[in-house]
Amino acid sequence: MSLFVGLDVGTQSVKLIAYDPQARKVVATHGQVLELIAGDDGSREQHARWWIDAIRACFARMEPAQRARVSAIGVSGQQHGFVPVDAAGDVLAPAKLWCDTSTTVECDEIMAAAGGAKGCIALAGNPILAGYTASKLPWTRKHRPEVYSRLAAIMLPHDYVNFWLTGERWMEYGDASGTGWLDVRTRRWSSRMLAATDAQRDLSALLPPLVEADASFTIAANIAEALGLPHGVRVSAGGGDNMMAAVGTGNVASGVLSMSLGTSGTLFAHADHPVVDEAGGWAAFCSSTGGWLPLICTMNCTVATESVARMFGFSSRDGDAVMADTAPGAGGLVMLPFLNGERTPDLPHARGSLHGMDSTNLTRGNVYRAAMEGATYALRYGYDALTAAGLQFDAIRLTGGGSQSAAWRQMVADVFELPVAVPEQSEGAAFGAALQALWSHGRANGGGDDIATIAREHVGTDAASVARPDGNAASAYRSHYRQFRRHLDAAMQSHANSNTPKP
Template sequence: MGLVVGLDVGTQSVKLVAYDAQTRRVVSTHGHPLELIAGDDGSREQKAEWWIDAIRACFSKLDAASRAQVVAIGVSGQQHGFVPLDADGNVLAPAKLWCDTSTQRECDEITAAVGGAHRCVEIAGNPILAGYTASKLPWTRKHRPDVYAKLATILLPHDYVNFWLTGERWMEYGDASGTGWLDVRTRQWSSEMLKATDPDRDLSACLPPLVEADASFAIAAATADELGLPHDVRVSAGGGDNMMAAIGTGNVQAGVLSMSLGTSGTLFAFAEHAVVDDAGSWAAFCSSTGGWLPLICTMNCTIATESVAKAFNFSTRDGDAVMAGTLPGAAGLVMLPFFNGERTPDMPYARGSLHGMDLNNLTRANIYRAAMEGATYALRNGYDALLAAGLTFDAIRLTGGGSHSAAWRQMVADIFDLPVEVPLQAEGAAFGAALQALWALDHAKGGNADLAAIAREHVLIAPGLSTRPDAKNVAAYQGHYRQFLRHLDVARSFYANPPA
C-alpha cells in the first residue's frame, strides 16, 4: 500500500505526518517553524517561499526508505491567505494571512458595495470579515498597485503548495468558501461578490478551476526528484486547515463537534446541506469532503497563552505546572485575549485586555489561567450561537496544540459541560490531509471508498486523554463566563471604531 503523507502549512510551522494505512500507524512526524511578519497596522504576512523551504526541511527529516514508499500527499493550509501570482507563476508579494486585520476598511467597502452584510449572506452565505481573502484584493490594489497590475492568478496558501508540488493550479470548495466570493449554497463563484471587490476587473479570470474533494493530480517529476519521492505520487485536492482537521478528528458525519486549539480557535461540525445564519454568527463554509462545515473561528487561542508565557519567560509546555493550584475564575482575573483583533465576535479593532486586578491576584499563574479561560470563553460564546440555532452535540473532539494540556482539556469539558475526546493523532489537520489523500488515491485507481468509513477505521481516540465535566467546576464557570460576557459587551462598544 505504501505511505500517505499529510502536510499542514500553518501559521507557526509546517508539519508532516507519514501514515501507514495498512498497519494504521503514523511512522513519522516532523515539523519546521515559520516566521511571521507583523505590522502595527494589524498586517500579518509570510513569504510563500518560507512554506516551501519548511516542506523541504520536513521531507529531509523523513528517511529515504520512507520517502520511497510515499504513494500520495494531501495538503492542509491556513485558510484565507492571499498568494498573488503573475502569468509565469511567480509570487508577486508576501502572502497576507487569515490573521491580518489591516484590511477592515476594504471589508467595509465591499460590504457597502453589495448593499450591506445581510445582502452578503443572502447571495453568498457569509459576510465579508477581516481576514477573508476578498478584502486583500482591494488592499493590494491600493497599497501594492504594481503587484495588482501583474496579478494573473489568485491562490490560497494550500493552493500554492499544491501548485509547487504539481505545477497545476486549482481550488477546492472548502478552502474556496473562505474567500468570501463563493456562494456556498450553489458552490459557484458569486459574480456579484467579485464585482463588489473590483468593479473594473473580471477577477473570475484570476481564479483557478474548482475541483471536487476527491480529485488528485500527479506530482511534478522535478519536485518528486527534489524530495526523493516516486514519480507516481498523487497529490489530493487538499483543503483549509479546519476542513482537514474535521477529517482528522472523524468529523465527516453529522453529530460530532470538533474543537481546534491552535493559534486560532475553531469549532466546527459536518452538515449535509449549507447551514447559513442570517446574522452571520458563524462561517457557513463548505467541507473538503463534499459536504458543508458550519464553523466558529476566534482569532486568538494559543496565541494568548503563548504571549503570557513569553512575557513571564516560561514555556507553554510548563503551563499546566505554572497554573497548578489556581481555581476556576483565576481569582477574579478576566482576560479578553484579542491580541490579533477578533473575528467571532466581529471586533477587528479590538485588543487584548486584563480585568479584575488587585494586590493579591496578579500572579503569573492566575494571568496564565485567565488567558486560557479567556480563549475558551470566546469559543463558548460562538458555541452559544450554534445552540441557539438548535444544533446539539454529545461530545467534543479536541485537536490542536492546546489539546496537549491536561488542564485545558478539563477546562473545555467544564466550560462547555460536555465530555472531551482527543483523537490519537494530535496533528488533526495533517492527519486529515493524509486521510483525504488515501481516499483520493483510491478513487484515482477506480475505487469507491467512503470517506466516513475511512475516518471510522483510522481516527482512533487516545486512551487516557478523554475527560468528563466536573460538576463543581461546571457550576463555578457559569458565573465566571457571565462575567466574561459583561466585559465583552463593554469591549464591543469601546472597540467599535478604529483607533484615532
Template sequence: MSLVAGIDAGTQSVKVVVYDAARREVVATVSSPLALISDDDGGREQHPADWVAAVRTCFDRIDPAARARIAALAVSGQQHGFVPVDADGNVLAPAKLWCDTSTTAECARIMDAVGGTARAIALAGNPVLAGYTASKLPWTKTHRPDAYARLATILLPHDYLNFVLTGQRFCEHGDASGTGWLDVRTRSWSADLLHATDPDRDLGACLPPIASPDALFDIAPAMAGQLGVPATVKVAVGGGDNMMAAVGTGCVEAGRLAMSLGTSGTLFAYSDTPVIDAEARWAAFCSSTGGWLPLICTMNCTVATEQVARLFGFEAREGDALVRATPPGAGGLVMLPFLNGERTPDLPLGKGVLAGLDTTNTTPAHVYRAAMEGATYSLKYGFDAFVHAGMRFERIVLTGGGGNSAAWRQMVADVFGLPVDVPAQAEGAAFGAALQALWALRRAGGDAASIAEIAREHVTADPALSVTPDPARTPAYAAAYRRFLQHLDAVTPLQRG
C-alpha cells in the same frame, strides 16, 4: 506496502505526517518553524517561498525508505491567505494571512457595494470578514499597485503549495468558501461580490478552476526529486486546515463537534446541507469532502497563553502547573484575549483587556489561567450560537496544540459541560490531509468507500486523554463566563470605534 502523507502549512510551522494505512500507524511526524511578519496596522504576512523551503526541510528529515513508499499526499493550508501569482507562476508579494486585520476598511467597502452585510450573506452565505481573502485584493491594489497590475492568478496558501507540487493552478470548495466570494449554497463564485471587490477588473478570470474533492494530480517531476518521493506520487486536492482537521478528527458526518486549539481556535460540525445564519454568528463554509462545515473561528487561542508565558519568562508547557495552582475563575481576573483583533466575537480592531486585578490575583499563575480561560470563553461564546440555532452535540473531539495540555482539556470539558476526546493522532490537519489522499487514491483504484467510512476506520481516540466534566468546578466556570460576557459587552462599543 504504500504510504500516504499529509502536509499542514500553518501559521507557526509546516508539519508533515506519513501514514501507513495498512498497519494504521504513523511512521513519521516532522515539522519546520515559520516566521511571521507583523505590522502595527494589523498586517500579518509570510513569504510563500518559506513554506516551500519548510516542506523540503520536513521531507529531508523523513527516512528515505519511507519517502520511497509514499503513493499519494495532500496539503492542508491556513485558510484565507492571498498569494498573488503572475502568468509565469512567480509570487508578486508576501502572502497576507488569515490573521491580517489591516484590510478591515476594505471589508466594509465590499459589503457596502453589494448592499450591506445581509445582502452579502444572501449572495454567498457569509459576510466578508476581516482576514477573508476578498478584502486583500483592494488593499493590494492600493498599496502594491505593481503587483496587482501583474496579477494573473489568485491562490490561497494551500492552492499555492499544490501549484508548486503539481505545476497546476486549482482550488477546492472548502478553502474557496473562505475567500468571501464563493456562494456556498451553489458552490459557485458570486459575480456580484467579485465585481464589488474590483468593479474595474474581471477577478473571476484570476480564479483557478475548482477541483472535485476526490481529484488526483501528478506530482511535478522536479518536486518529486527535491522531496525524494517517487515520480508516480499523486497529489490529492487537500483543503483548508479546518477542513482537513475535520477529516483528521472524524468530523465528516453529522452530529460530531470538533474543536481546535491552535494559534486560532475553531469549532466546526459537519452537515449534509448548507447551514447559514442570517446574523453571521458562524462561517457557513463548505467542507472539502462534498458537504458543509459550519465553523466558528476565534483569532486568539494559544497565542494568548504563549504571550503570557513569554511576558513572565516561562515556557507554555509549564502552564499546566500554574493552572492547577489557581481556582476556576482566576480569582476574579478576566482576560479578553483579543491580541490579533477578533472574529468571534466580531471585533476586528479589538485589543486585549485584562480586568479585575487586585492584590491577590496579580500573579503569573492567575494571568496565565485568565488567558486560557479567556480563549476558552471566546469559543464558548460561539458554541452558544450553535446551540441557540438548535444544534446538539454529545461530545467534543479536541485537536491542536492546546489539546496537549491536560489542564486545558479539563477546562474545555468543565466550561462546555461535555465529555472531551482527543484523537490518537495529534496532528489533526496533517493527518486529515493524509486520510484525504488515501480516500482519493482508493477511489481512483475503484474503492467506493466514503470519506466517513475512511475516518471511522482510521480516526481513533486516545482513551488516556479523554476527560469528563467535573461538576464541582462547573458553577465557578459558569460565573466566570458571565463575568467574561459582561466585560465583553462593556468594551464592545469602545473596540468597534
C-alpha cells in the same frame, strides 16, 4: 506498503506526517518552524518560498526507504491567505495571511458595495470579515499597484503548494468558501461579490478551476525527483486547515463538535446541507469532503497563553504546573484575549484587556489561567450561537497545541459541559490531509471507501486524554462565564458606539 503524506502549512510551522494505513500507524513526523512578518498596522505576512523551503526540509528528514513508499500527498493550508502569482507562475509579493487585520477598511468597502453584511450573506452566505481573502485584493490594488497590475492568478496558501507540487492550478470548495466569493449554497462563484471587490476587473478569470473533494493530480516529475519521491505520486485536492482537521478528528458525520486550540481557536461541525446564519454569527463554509462545515473562528487562542507565559518568563509547556494552585475564575481575573483583534465577535480593532486586578490575585498562575479561560470563553460564545440555531452535540474532539494540556482539556469539558476526547493523532490537520490523500488515491484507482468509512477505521481517540465534566467546576464556570460576557458586552457596545456616526 504504501504511505500517505499529510502536509499542514500553518502559521507557525509546516508539519509532515507519513501514515501507513495497513499498520494504522504514523511512521514519520517532521516539522519546520516558520517566520512571520508582523506590522504595526495589523498586517501579518509570510513569503511563500518559506513554505516550500520548509516542505523540502521535512521531506529531507524522511528516510529514503519511506519516501520510496509514498503513494499520495494531501495538503492542508492556513485559510484565507492571498498568494499573488503572475503569468509565469512566480509569486509577486508576500502572502497576506488569515490573521492580517490591515484590510478592515477594504472589508467595509466590499460589504458596502454588496449591500452591507446582510447583502453579502444573501449573495454568498458569509460577510467579509477581517482576514478573508476578498479584502486583500483591493488592499493590494491600493498599496501594491505594480503587483495588482501583473496579477494573473489568485491562490490560497494550499493552492500554491499544490501548484508547486504539480504545476497545475485548482481550488476546492472548502478553502474556496473562505475567500468570501463562493456562494456556499450553490458552490459557485458569486459574480456580484467579485464585482463588489473590483468592479473594473474580471476577478473570475484569475481564480483556479474548482474541483471536487476527491480529485487528485500527478506530482510534477522534477518535484518528485527533488523530494526523492516516486513519479506516480498523486496529490489530492487538499483543503483549508480547519476542513482537514475535521477529517483528522473524524468529524465527517453529525453530532461531533471539533475544537482546535491553536494560534486561532475554532469550532466546527459536519452538515449535509448549507448552514447559513442570516446574522453572520458563524462562518458558513463548505467542507473538504463534499458537505458543509459551519465554523466559529476566534483569532486569539494559544496566542494568549503563550504571550502570558513569555511575559512571566516560563514556557507554555509548563503552564499546567504554573496554574496548578489556581481555581476556576482565576481569583477574580477576567481576560478579553483580543491580542490580534477579533473575528468572533467581529471586533477587528479590539485589544486585549485584563479586568478584576487587586493586590492579591495578580499572580502569574492566575494571569495564565485567565488567558486560558478567556480563550475558552470566547469559543463558548461562538458555541452558544451554534446551539441557538438548533445544532446539537454530544461530544467534543479536541485538537491543536492546546489539546496537549490536561488542564485545558478539563477546562473545555467543564465550560462546555460535554465529554472531551483527543484523537490519537494530535496533528489533526496533517492527519486529515493524509486521510484525504488515502481517499482520493482509492478513487483515482477506481474504488476505495467513502470518507466516512475511512474516518471510522483510521481515527481513534486517546483513552488517557478523555475529560468529563466535573459538576462543581462546571457550576463555577457558569458564573465566571457570565462575568466574561458582561465585559465582552461592554467591549462590543464600545465598538458599536465608536462606529456610530456623530450628529
